[in-house]
Amino acid sequence: MLTTTSTRVVDPGELDDVLAVLGREPVNNAFIASRVHAAGLDAVRLGGEMWGWYQRGRLKSLCYAGANLVPLCACPEAVRAFAERARRQGRRCSSIVGPAEPTAALWSYLEPHWGPARDVRRRQPLMVTEEVPRDVKPDPLVRRIRKDEMDLVLPACVAMFTEEVGVSPLAGDGGLVYQSRVAELVGSGRSFARVENGEVVFKAEIGAATPHACQIQGVWVAPAHRGQGLSESGMAAVLRYALNEVAPVASLYVNDFNDAARATYRRVGFREVGAFMSVLF
Template sequence: MTDSLLRRGQYSVAPAQQRDVTEARELCATDPVANVVPAMHLETASRAGAIPKGLWVVRRRGRGSRDLAGVLWCGANLTAVLPTDGDEADDARAEVAAAIVARLSRPAALVGDAELTLDLWGRVEPWWGPARQLRPHQISMVTDRDPEPVESSRVGVEPLRQASMDDYPHLLPAAAHMFMGEVGYDPLQHGREAYEDRLTYLVRAGCSYIMYGNVHGTRDVVFKAEVGVVGGGVAQIQGVWVQPSLRGLGYGSEGMVQLVKRVREDHAEAVSLYVNDFNTAAIGAYAAAGFERVGTFATVMF
């Protein structure tokens, strides 16, 4: 696992440089839905002229300095873009796994294309395991068209809109409830400052959407979601939540239909998300909003 051993391999893993950005973006463009996270950070690097700390590249040794084999983003989560076929895939993944264990801190999760993510997980598990949660079959979905509008007959439901900081006292408990159900712990008890910083950033960036309605005689949030990532012409939806007492009544489908239209207007032409394969209600709501399956994701949480 030492750097001296890694130097003998066919690949090197190094912090990205400005000269790598164009080629790295081309690699991400081979699957813009799966690679939206590194694509976003590469676009930031291109605009700002500075490379984010968590952006790494995989170079083939003994070839042109611009001959890249992969891209890694290692922030709170680690997402990889690496070869998918043949001997090169196995060799590259083996060396990248050794490099990330030796040189990177363990992230909160590995996330991305299921085949690649689970392969990397199998290679790093002896050092980074055990996993707190493993979700090996998450459905990756995308749409690039406005859905058919849904005519609501619900009294008191307001149109979906971008959240503002005035909404924050209502948005925070809904977001925390969603996070607890999805990740398994209360972000307001563990890591509250970082969690609130992130949510505040999304609200101020116009990436948080909220819908109010009548919840048992009180105006409250009935649906909310965030655009967590935008890159490569794709906006990835995260944090979809429906008021628990109203689930199964069509609020999720109605919210998603309005959300897709707004996100396509505000952020990117293609809208993506991924969802646990056992969440049949959510899958149905996404399908009703025009989403189609394009792949399988996996998440390994620590």
């Protein structure tokens, strides 16, 4: 009896089918869709494999397996199949992240083999907006970081990552992969900051961009400058760029325990539409 489902690495020639699946949930899938739009499905350029779950020969669900393990439009049966493939392969990722329900299911299968995790953030509200803020004036000093300003912005990026994730991005490979990612965002004009006296006091990046949605990440205010409203006016400025020049919808996800950040995002017009989950190793 022929099986009606299968799981395998998708072929580069299946790009249109992959984009069609990613397009079913353009906000949830923005980060990986952005990479696929830029790099196609070649594993080296993409930075990882794209696994497909097929039903009667048709691609239905995806899972990105690189530095992160990310279920994409993954139904329960696909999640089980992806978990089995990941278990057999062994853990190669530094995190599992994605929409909360399939990510929780994926982790439930993998935890007996990969656990314990360093941290599990089970609910990270996903927020979106389609409008530039009306009641918050964009900070006129927030601007794009130039390619020759990597040395200026990198320490702020490292500080944000370390504060958010709990480990330095410079560990392991000396930061080569992380610095490359920061350089990619700067080079593409998606890194923004307010600079005072040679110091970054606010920063954020448009970390992913597709024709349908973009995702803002890395929002950070220097500790000595917190409580001055820089995050609100800075986010308003970044949203102006994002919505006018990049995509019709801007999104982000935030830790549920970060009440201050969630309040800031609501004040600049974001609303909650779902939740992500992250498992950090």
